[in-house]
Amino acid sequence: MSPSPEPSAVGAAVSRRKFLGGVAAGAGIVLVGGCRAVFGAEASAGVGPLLTSDGLLDLPQGFRYRVLAEQGVTLLESGHVAPSDPDGAAAFPRRDGPGTVLVLNHEVGGNERYRVPHVGGLVYDPAAGGGTTTLVVDPDGTVVRHYVSLAGTEDNCAGGRTPWETWLSCEETENARDRRHGYVFEVDPFDEAANRDPKPIKALGRFAHEAVVVDPAEDVLYLTEDADEPHGCLYRWTAPADVRPLGRGSLRRLADDAGTLEALRASTDDGRHVPDLSEATDVGTTYRADWVPVPDRDAEQLSVRRQFRNDQITRGRKLEGMWWADDGAYVVSSYARTRDGSVHPHDGQVWYLDPRAGTLTLQLRFGVADETDVEPDGPDNITVSPHGGVIIAEDGRGAVHLLGATVTGETFFLARRNVAEDADEEFCGPVFSADGQSLFANLQGPGYTFMIRGPFDELSRTDGS
Known part of the structure; x- marks a missing residue:
């Protein structure tokens, strides 16, 4: 869900026209640029500006999309129609x-x-309607x-x-319906028998x-937590020796209390505790990352995030997508507002967690967007591109986009869905095929799953020629 405008906070955050970035660890992903000069018609990043179409998506010249599935229309093997609200996704060769x-x-x-659909043997809770579907497609997008x-899970987001x-x-x-929810489930894309009799991985917390x-x-x-009152946490689970x-099947066999689940505690170089990630306004801000054990991971009496005092751990408003790359985790915070208790408002942060160094660094920060439908806001899912840089799905107000940033720092629109200001639509789950030639993405609301193809190799070019 995207935030409502907060005009009084615009001046307190970095303007989209002065949108700052930094350099990631490892491969050196650069996230820099600013506003419409790069997130708009003038943006090239080698792929050119978006071309307005009469179809579902606007794409750059040379790119095309194919609809793989549509909620309520596409038929599954079971004879049921495709479910609503496709969200997070993974692609396997x-x-x-x-x-x-x-x-x-x-x-x-x-x-x-x-x-x-509640297909026999795949249902965790008969009272719940979420879950996963699996699509097998040829290189040309034939399903x-x-x-x-x-099936029988709830609000399967990312x-x-x-x-x-x-x-x-x-x-x-x-x-809690017929059974308690708030868990992680493992789905095998190749072995259908492994998915029967679904079992929550309770060791990862509820x-x-x-x-x-x-x-x-x-x-x-x-693991990220998208919650408020109070804001959610970033968690670490360490497997027992x-x-x-x-490996395959090991999570399913875990005891409910296996391993150690901990919540992030960030601090500055001088040891000052950082209670909320929205405090950081300068890209490049780096915190020390320590971890505090979770008292009751199954939340028998109290939600996990409410088991901590604010001075014990570090919270973040709408901690969303993550992606592992460069020997660390890229972590997205979608937005924050002072009225929800955040220290400073923003319309998106991307952090890099370096487990070896024990640090958390702000890589990208979106200032509070204006009220046009061009300014991007509300970053959600993130994927690191095999062509370099990152692709971010936008869950914001007005038109929604797939946003990109190249390894050399150019930022650009890769796709746009033109919708009304109050439309409840968002891009979700961008992920590339193993050969890097296809980008898959979901559009929640109307419930489409797309395959996008085109000259992705051009993403590594920065002269627009």
Whole structure:
């Protein structure tokens, strides 16, 4: 959900026209630029400006899209129609031929029209309507299969791909229906039998999960929480020695209290505790990252984030997508407002968590956008591009975009969906195919899943020629 405007705060944040960036660790992803000069008609980044179309998406010259699925219209193998609100996603190379296997979350809570069908053996809670579907597509976008891979979960928002090629689907809720929700579930894109009798990974905690990434070298998982009153936390789960190295099926076999779940505590160089990530206004701000054990990870009596005093841990408003790259985690905070208790307002932050250095660095900050539908706001899911740089899905007001930033610092629009100011639509789950030639993305609201193809190699060019 995007924020409402806060005009009085515009002057307090960096203007989009002075939008600042920094240099990421490792491969050196650069996120710099400013406003419409780069996020608008003049932007090139080698791909050129968006061309207005009469179709569903505006794309640069040479790019095209194909609709792979549409909620309520596309038929699944079970004979049911495709569920509502596709969200986070992961892409895997097919094993039985060329193409891609996509696992798609469906953020279905209670009011959506099309629930994830309750296919026998795949249902966790008969009272819940969320879950995942799996799409198998050829390189040209021809759909080979489309079927339910998890059902009876709730508000499956984002998640994360594992190094052993499975999808961790996260429930962004703390509701209890016939069963309790707020867990992470593992979905196998290749072995359908492995998805039967779904089991929540309770060791990863029960809270309003958003995304998760895996540090493959350390058998550590990092998880975001999209919550408020109070704001959510960034968590770290460390696997116990007797289950390392983690691999296919190992999370499903975990005891409910296995490993250690901790919440982030950030501090400045002089040791001052940072209570909220919105405090940072300068790109390049770096905090020390320490971790505080969670008392009751299953939240039997009290939500996990409410088990801490504000002086014990560090919170963030709407901690959203994450992506593992450059030996660390890129973490998105979608927006913040002073009226919700944040220190400074913004319309998006991207942080880089460096586990080896034990630091958290602000890489990108969106100032509070104006009230036009051109200014991007509300970054959500993020993916690191195989062509260099990053792609960010926008969940904001008015027109929504897939935003990009190249390794040399140019920022650009890659796709736009023109919608009314009050329309409830957002881009979700951008992810590239293994060969880097296709970008898959979901559009929540009307419920489309797209495959976008075009001269992605041009993203590495910066002269626009």
